[in-house]
Amino acid sequence: MDTPLIRGIGLGRTYGALTALADADFAVMPGEVRGLIGSNGAGKSTLIKILTGAVAPTSGSVEVKGETVRLGDPSEMIRRGVACIYQHSNLAPAMSVMDNIFLGRQPTGRFGRIDRRRQRADAQALMARHGITLDLDAAVGTLPTVKQKEVEILKALALDARVLLMDEPTGWLSAADVVRLHTTIRGLKADGVAIVYISHMLDEIFTVCDTMTIMRDGRVIAEAKVAEMTRPRVIELMVGEKLARDSAAAARVPRRPGGTGEVRLQVRDLTRTNVFRDVSFDLHAGEILCITGLIGSKRTELMHVLFGADRADSGTIEVDGRPVAFGSPREAMAGGIGFVPEDRHRDGLMLGLSMTENLVMATLSRFCRALLLDHRAIAARSTRSIAELAIQPPDGTKAVRLLSGGNQQKVLVGKWLNLGPRVLILDEPTVGVDVGAKAEIYAILRAERDKGAAILVVSSDLEEVMTLADRIAVMVAGRLVAIHDAEAVTMARVVDEIGGAA
Amino acid sequence: MTARSATLALLAFFVATLAFFWFAAPRFATAGNIENLMSGFSFVAILAIGQAFPILLRGIDLSIGAIVALAGMVAFDLVLILHWPGWLVIPAAILAATLAGALNGVLIVRLRLQPFIATLATLAAYRGLVYSISGRQLVPGLSTTPIRDPWITGLESYLDIAGTLGLSDLITLPWVPLSFFVMLAVLAGFQFMLGSTRFGRDLYTVGGNVEAARLAGIAVGRVTIVAYALSGFCAGVAALLLVARLTTATEALGTGMEMSAIAAAVIGGVSLSGGIGSLYGPVIGAFLLGTILIGLTLLGISQFVQQILTGGILLAAVAYDRVLFLRRQRRLTANLGEEA
Numbered sequence: 001m002d003t004p005l006i007r008g009i010g011l012g013r014t015y016g017a018l019t020a021l022a023d024a025d026f027a028v029m030p031g032e033v034r035g036l037i038g039s040n041g042a043g044k045s046t047l048i049k050i051l052t053g054a055v056a057p058t059s060g061s062v063e064v065k066g067e068t069v070r071l072g073d074p075s076e077m078i079r080r081g082v083a084c085i086y087q088h089s090n091l092a093p094a095m096s097v098m099d100n101i102f103l104g105r106q107p108t109g110r111f112g113r114i115d116r117r118r119q120r121a122d123a124q125a126l127m128a129r130h131g132i133t134l135d136l137d138a139a140v141g142t143l144p145t146v147k148q149k150e151v152e153i154l155k156a157l158a159l160d161a162r163v164l165l166m167d168e169p170t171g172w173l174s175a176a177d178v179v180r181l182h183t184t185i186r187g188l189k190a191d192g193v194a195i196v197y198i199s200h201m202l203d204e205i206f207t208v209c210d211t212m213t214i215m216r217d218g219r220v221i222a223e224a225k226v227a228e229m230t231r232p233r234v235i236e237l238m239v240g241e242k243l244a245r246d247s248a249a250a251a252r253v254p255r256r257p258g259g260t261g262e263v264r265l266q267v268r269d270l271t272r273t274n275v276f277r278d279v280s281f282d283l284h285a286g287e288i289l290c291i292t293g294l295i296g297s298k299r300t301e302l303m304h305v306l307f308g309a310d311r312a313d314s315g316t317i318e319v320d321g322r323p324v325a326f327g328s329p330r331e332a333m334a335g336g337i338g339f340v341p342e343d344r345h346r347d348g349l350m351l352g353l354s355m356t357e358n359l360v361m362a363t364l365s366r367f368c369r370a371l372l373l374d375h376r377a378i379a380a381r382s383t384r385s386i387a388e389l390a391i392q393p394p395d396g397t398k399a400v401r402l403l404s405g406g407n408q409q410k411v412l413v414g415k416w417l418n419l420g421p422r423v424l425i426l427d428e429p430t431v432g433v434d435v436g437a438k439a440e441i442y443a444i445l446r447a448e449r450d451k452g453a454a455i456l457v458v459s460s461d462l463e464e465v466m467t468l469a470d471r472i473a474v475m476v477a478g479r480l481v482a483i484h485d486a487e488a489v490t491m492a493r494v495v496d497e498i499g500g501a502a
Numbered sequence: 503m504t505a506r507s508a509t510l511a512l513l514a515f516f517v518a519t520l521a522f523f524w525f526a527a528p529r530f531a532t533a534g535n536i537e538n539l540m541s542g543f544s545f546v547a548i549l550a551i552g553q554a555f556p557i558l559l560r561g562i563d564l565s566i567g568a569i570v571a572l573a574g575m576v577a578f579d580l581v582l583i584l585h586w587p588g589w590l591v592i593p594a595a596i597l598a599a600t601l602a603g604a605l606n607g608v609l610i611v612r613l614r615l616q617p618f619i620a621t622l623a624t625l626a627a628y629r630g631l632v633y634s635i636s637g638r639q640l641v642p643g644l645s646t647t648p649i650r651d652p653w654i655t656g657l658e659s660y661l662d663i664a665g666t667l668g669l670s671d672l673i674t675l676p677w678v679p680l681s682f683f684v685m686l687a688v689l690a691g692f693q694f695m696l697g698s699t700r701f702g703r704d705l706y707t708v709g710g711n712v713e714a715a716r717l718a719g720i721a722v723g724r725v726t727i728v729a730y731a732l733s734g735f736c737a738g739v740a741a742l743l744l745v746a747r748l749t750t751a752t753e754a755l756g757t758g759m760e761m762s763a764i765a766a767a768v769i770g771g772v773s774l775s776g777g778i779g780s781l782y783g784p785v786i787g788a789f790l791l792g793t794i795l796i797g798l799t800l801l802g803i804s805q806f807v808q809q810i811l812t813g814g815i816l817l818a819a820v821a822y823d824r825v826l827f828l829r830r831q832r833r834l835t836a837n838l839g840e841e842a
Contacts, residue, residue, distance in 0.1 A: 104719050105718070
């Protein structure tokens, strides 16, 4: 058997208490297209970042063509012919397309002067070879995102890479562009390039890949030939038996689409120009509505408008039947909206302060007696929250920074529950949270729902959506394309809709 | 393309300002005054060119005023105490300034300091260093001794272009100070580097998207250190022009000049959000600032009011830069929305 073009051995990466990747072995042969799949937080991106040198692993080693390489150094990996199309744009927006394609490696002549003519000729040859047309002199920042993605793809192809990593390369592309990209991939494969293809779209994996590696919770769970796999089996592996069991159990928890029937939040034709448009839905008391979709489908932007952090250009929002127009998050909070943001470290928690301080932060005015804070009442409230949310360890004086991700998330949820909002919005509530804590957070949210809370959850994690939701709304590119009763819809159907196939 | 039209717009505004004072301000349109403008603001233009490098990286160099004093004092000591020849003093003083700039870069890269904080600290430290090496303090009597080295005083000469070309009978043209040509040389050299070499492209890349630069294998730390070293280099060149002009150096040399340099660079369209701008802009910006200040002086407006105006112009330039930034952001989100 040949030596793999690229091979990771026992790769691991931890961030503080969080293990992003553990003991992962990974290899790709020349001319092999390997799909890499798993839910969010499964460790795919961490693995890719280690292979490109963007991140140094905390354990393990990487070999290219059988030689051990220096880790955590992007220029070393580029030199060895490892290129990557990143999920998020890695371009310099003010510079021209031509400069971006050859970022850091422009051909030079005498006195280090850049050979523009050669650069242009090379770029044109590259575009002709791969059937991509771009204005080489346009500044990248002025191009539409699809075109930027094409620049990103050309940039990687320009390296004449032996190993090409693609992290969700089709996220922004139209169906025709995806087909063209797949043609390019087959051409590269015939040239003996090793390709790693990450995608949430199982269709694409089954169309273009030869083999697949399935990851879950930072570990490689299975490796297989695509021809020998079926979709249900892939999904089962991705999700894991425990969660599959949990979700089967959750399926038996009675869903309550429509809740108590009382409309808490009514959104009609909400539009923010060039971001999302004509979004309409109702959220009832006593139900959990999950909004799912791809990254970039503008779910978070929609939440920001609901929470008053941004303004809508048209459309109406009503809370309890009264029209509202929040100018700031402060007004939205006063109007009964709670918002648990996606990035708890940046937007939600004061990591250096104690659990108690974080729990009562948003509600301090209730604990004021004259001008002083009633510390006994605060401690009592905090103890009750900690017990209700089963936060570990149950010690209110402990700094939040020292808690695990799941417990930090519980503190954040608790902070907002203490506010007693009419509508609670959670953006990706379980990112970076381990499986056990996930189940606990779901239980907390269900308990609140049963008490009559109206809960809106934004999530990219389909398992989470299928487990938690009473109703499921799908957002594609700024539009709310469908709302389903969770009992009446299959995961496959939702996957199709997310990809815009419906 | 848009960068070029922005520079042209600035140039047009500069010409209009020049024309305004030409007719409005008494004695503005004289050869002597134009000489003043050229010699008095060439070194500001050089400082602004230097300042452009940190700003292109989303940083700032507050210490250049102190580096000017440091290079000036090094030159003072080498000439008057050690009696080095001028041809050796000039590179030595510039080297000292370049190293001081490079140290800023090292602090920013290695200690991960904010450029503002790092250069604020070195601003104080370098100024203190100037006092401690000051020949004026160490050797009594030197403070009144002028620098007479021909290499250095030669920097403060004027070239009679019109005379050389035999035009002086027809028209009175200002004599062009050598410092103006030094400035042009600095401009030409660095603009070539920035616009046409890979290092220049790397600088724009680091300023535009530091993560993209890192993943493209660009040595971000080294680019940053070099950028601050270049800022120091320019401060060294400016210092020598000043010393030549004053025939001495003082501990307070260059105080507050970072203000003018930053103002000129930002007026010149070097974006504080990084990665955008050329070196022509800062040069035009410096002379625009000079035209306004000299013009107002000739109109009889008080020095204090002028300081307020300088601050006002800087504020306006920064606000305009911000507007452009927000417009770019909006265009970016508009592009993202196109698929909707």
